[in-house]
Amino acid sequence: MKKRLSVFMLLMLALALVVSACGSKNNEGASPSSTQSNASESPKGQVEVTLAGWGSSPEEQDLLKQVLAEFEGKNPDVKVKYEIIADQYMDVIKTRLIGNEAPDLFYLDAFEAPALIEKGVLEPLDGYVTPEFDIGDFEAPTVNAFKSPDGKMYGLPKDTSTLALFYNKKMFADAGITAPPTTWDEMMSISEKLTKKKGSKVEVYGLGQAPELARQLFMLKAYGGQLVDDKGLATFASPEAEKGLSLVIDQHLKAKTAGQPSDVGAGWGGEMFGQQKAAMVLEGNWAIPYIQGNFKDVDFGTAEVPTVNGEKGTMAFTVAYVMNKDSKKKEAAWKLLSYLTGKEGMKTWTSKGFALPTRKSVAAELGYDKDELRGALVAGSSYATPWQAGPTLPTLMNNFNNQFVAAYTGQSPLPDALKKGQETANKEIKAAQ
Amino acid sequence: MAKPFGKHKLRDILSGYGFMSPAIIILGCFLLLPIGYSIFLSLHRVNLLGTVSYKFIGVGNFERMLDDARLWIALKNTFRYALIVVPSQTMLALVLASILNMKLRYRNFFRVAFYLPTVTSSAVLVLIFMWIYNRNGLLNFILESVGLPTYNWLGDPSVALLGIMIMNIWSTAPLFMVIYLAALQDIPENLYEAAEIDGANAWRKFWRITVPQLKPVTFYVIVMGIIGTFQLFDQSYIFSAGSGGPNNATLTMVLLIYQYAFKSLDMGYASAIAFFLAVVIMLITVVQRLLFKEEKLN
Numbered sequence: 001m002k003k004r005l006s007v008f009m010l011l012m013l014a015l016a017l018v019v020s021a022c023g024s025k026n027n028e029g030a031s032p033s034s035t036q037s038n039a040s041e042s043p044k045g046q047v048e049v050t051l052a053g054w055g056s057s058p059e060e061q062d063l064l065k066q067v068l069a070e071f072e073g074k075n076p077d078v079k080v081k082y083e084i085i086a087d088q089y090m091d092v093i094k095t096r097l098i099g100n101e102a103p104d105l106f107y108l109d110a111f112e113a114p115a116l117i118e119k120g121v122l123e124p125l126d127g128y129v130t131p132e133f134d135i136g137d138f139e140a141p142t143v144n145a146f147k148s149p150d151g152k153m154y155g156l157p158k159d160t161s162t163l164a165l166f167y168n169k170k171m172f173a174d175a176g177i178t179a180p181p182t183t184w185d186e187m188m189s190i191s192e193k194l195t196k197k198k199g200s201k202v203e204v205y206g207l208g209q210a211p212e213l214a215r216q217l218f219m220l221k222a223y224g225g226q227l228v229d230d231k232g233l234a235t236f237a238s239p240e241a242e243k244g245l246s247l248v249i250d251q252h253l254k255a256k257t258a259g260q261p262s263d264v265g266a267g268w269g270g271e272m273f274g275q276q277k278a279a280m281v282l283e284g285n286w287a288i289p290y291i292q293g294n295f296k297d298v299d300f301g302t303a304e305v306p307t308v309n310g311e312k313g314t315m316a317f318t319v320a321y322v323m324n325k326d327s328k329k330k331e332a333a334w335k336l337l338s339y340l341t342g343k344e345g346m347k348t349w350t351s352k353g354f355a356l357p358t359r360k361s362v363a364a365e366l367g368y369d370k371d372e373l374r375g376a377l378v379a380g381s382s383y384a385t386p387w388q389a390g391p392t393l394p395t396l397m398n399n400f401n402n403q404f405v406a407a408y409t410g411q412s413p414l415p416d417a418l419k420k421g422q423e424t425a426n427k428e429i430k431a432a433q
Numbered sequence: 434m435a436k437p438f439g440k441h442k443l444r445d446i447l448s449g450y451g452f453m454s455p456a457i458i459i460l461g462c463f464l465l466l467p468i469g470y471s472i473f474l475s476l477h478r479v480n481l482l483g484t485v486s487y488k489f490i491g492v493g494n495f496e497r498m499l500d501d502a503r504l505w506i507a508l509k510n511t512f513r514y515a516l517i518v519v520p521s522q523t524m525l526a527l528v529l530a531s532i533l534n535m536k537l538r539y540r541n542f543f544r545v546a547f548y549l550p551t552v553t554s555s556a557v558l559v560l561i562f563m564w565i566y567n568r569n570g571l572l573n574f575i576l577e578s579v580g581l582p583t584y585n586w587l588g589d590p591s592v593a594l595l596g597i598m599i600m601n602i603w604s605t606a607p608l609f610m611v612i613y614l615a616a617l618q619d620i621p622e623n624l625y626e627a628a629e630i631d632g633a634n635a636w637r638k639f640w641r642i643t644v645p646q647l648k649p650v651t652f653y654v655i656v657m658g659i660i661g662t663f664q665l666f667d668q669s670y671i672f673s674a675g676s677g678g679p680n681n682a683t684l685t686m687v688l689l690i691y692q693y694a695f696k697s698l699d700m701g702y703a704s705a706i707a708f709f710l711a712v713v714i715m716l717i718t719v720v721q722r723l724l725f726k727e728e729k730l731n
Contacts, residue, residue, distance in 0.1 A: 088675070091696065094695070098482055116482075119480075119482045121482055201583070260588075262568060262585065262588045263568060263588070264569070265567050265569035394696065398676070401676070401678070402677075402681055403680070405680055406590065406679070406680040409590070409680075411590060411591075424503070427500060427501075428501070431501070
């Protein structure tokens with residue numbers, strides 16, 4: 001009996017050895033062979049840098065490829081391999097970072113930046129920046145969004161966009177409205193004139209809304225509400241926050257002059273506006289080429305977001321290029337990064353207006369501040385709330401959105417929903433610490 | 434007992450394990466090791482991104498579950514889902530199979546037609562159903578054309594899970610239908626003939642002969658159904674774009690595990706929930722075995 005057991009144990013041991021040998025062989029085998037194949041493919045001395053980003057419109061991708069081709073023309077020793085991660089971008093990037101298979105450079109939204117910086121997987125860029133690179137040329141808030149609490153810089157913002165009020169000129173003319181609203185009260189009354197109902201069913205909403213934290217954070221702050229305290233805990237269930245957010249909810253539930261895209265079967269605000277099911281939406285720069293390309297008959301204008309409580313406010317969304325700390329080709333990666341965010345690269349990248357430049361000199365050169373459609377967006381950047389609030393933001397956002405939608409659809413009163421969201425968020429944050 | 438093994442015997446043993454070794458290696462690599470590793474993870478606070486660290490916290494992850502409101506919502510959703518989907522799909526499958534077992538004309542055509550939903554990829558099914566449920570989709574179009582009020586099926590938390598239930602019943606019932614169909618053809622004809630001579634009507638024959646004869650198959654169908662419903666992930670994932678919304682209405686256990694594991698990278702806690710889910714499924718299966726135990730006496 002004992003002997004049989006020992007034979008079995010021996011076999012298991014042998015098995016374990018085989019398995020572990022297999023595993024380690026794979027691990028070791030994979031990386032040298034792949035670098036070898038790279039070396040044999042490309043001419044001598046050329047380094048291949050991988051750059052990963054999320055999928056965007058085909059026009060935008062062509063533009064990026066153009067920038068990359070220009071870079072390769074000027075730097076024959078660096079070859080760029082551009083990868084598109086079409087879906088669940090952050091999940092894929094995080095998993096690949098764990099598996100040491102992450103790209104050398106990748107896009108990073110400001111919203112996700114603090115969590116990644118905290119984990120120490122990004123390369124600090126301070127040591128690479130030269131005086132010629134002219135870091136002072138960047139709009140300060142866009143760079144600060146990628147700094148760690150101790151002031152190290154982990155990413156260079158490739159572009160940014162704020163939200164502005166998009167309005168349908170024809171609908172405005174039909175309703176006899178001459179100018180876009182400048183205050184929230186005006187916007188409410190204008191929405192009423194623009195809303196078209198057929199029986200009880202709303203066919204055209206005055207305002208298209210997005211009931212989510214990323215779009216409503218500035219409303220939360222309009223009366224002095226705060227999203228988060230300095231310990232990373234949620235503080236959004238305050239009367240001040242409620243005051244701003246109730247403007248959003250009441251317009252949907254009480255006045256019935258605003259709705260979300262899914263109310264009319266659209267996927268997002270830009271589509272809702274393009275299909276002429278909303279006369280106004282708050283959208284960013286990305287919506288301009290989208291509407292122009294897909295809905296050519298829509299004549300629209302933009303204006304700054306109407307003031308709430310007499311204060312100007314809007315959201316700002318910034319994306320940076322960051323470098324993988326485990327990258328083996330940091331010098332080449334920096335070459336590419338500094339070209340993409342340098343004056344020349346950024347000028348090409350933002351030349352078609354898909355995104356707004358984060359360098360003041362480029363913005364001035366391209367003249368977007370005087371552009372008819374983009375002027376309002378540029379103007380917003382001076383007072384915008386950046387979409388970033390520390391490493392706990394993903395948890396805060398998840399719980400806020402979940403409860404805010406419940407309030408938005410009238411399932412629970414706003415104060416209860418906010419309280420519940422805050423309690424759940426704080427429980428989760430404390431449990432994860 | 435004390436008799437030593439002969440050379441012969443040892444060779445037998447070795448050759449036996451030799452033949453089994455492919456299965457042992459594969460099961461060990463892809464089944465036992467992951468299970469062991471996930472139990473190991475569930476007792477630790479794990480950080481995989483950046484500096485890898487494992488900190489032993491004992492049952493800390495399990496204690497944390499008690500206080501996790503979203504976990505209980507997910508469990509409640511999953512239970513509600515199983516409670517409605519499993520009986521409905523089992524009954525639907527039995528009824529469909531019984532109908533197809535009759536001597537109908539074109540019954541081969543119907544067998545193929547009914548089976549089609551099972552063959553379709555579930556991702557495609559969800560997208561088709563999302564189009565049907567859309568505010569301007571097919572369902573609302575039909576409702577509107579007969580003068581009924583329309584509804585925001587996708588946006589309302591109270592009906593979102595129901596939408597997934599209907600879709601799932603429709604797509605998995607045919608699979609079980611085929612299993613029932615095979616079992617039905619195994620029931621000896623003479624039982625029915627004897628019942629007919631005794632004057633039993635069709636309903637009595639179905640209820641007194643068909644259903645009891647199918648009991649072992651029903652057990653299998655229900656167990657597989659429950660395991661399938663507890664593993665619900667792809668449908669609610671696509672439905673809610675990974676969030677489990679609106680208002681946690683489509684949050685399921687597996688979706689929650691996914692969120693903790695890959696969104697928050699909290700592998701330890703995610704493993705603990707996965708372990709908990711496995712225990713729940715095992716318990717339910719044991720309870721079912723007890724309920725169906727009388728079967729063994731026959």
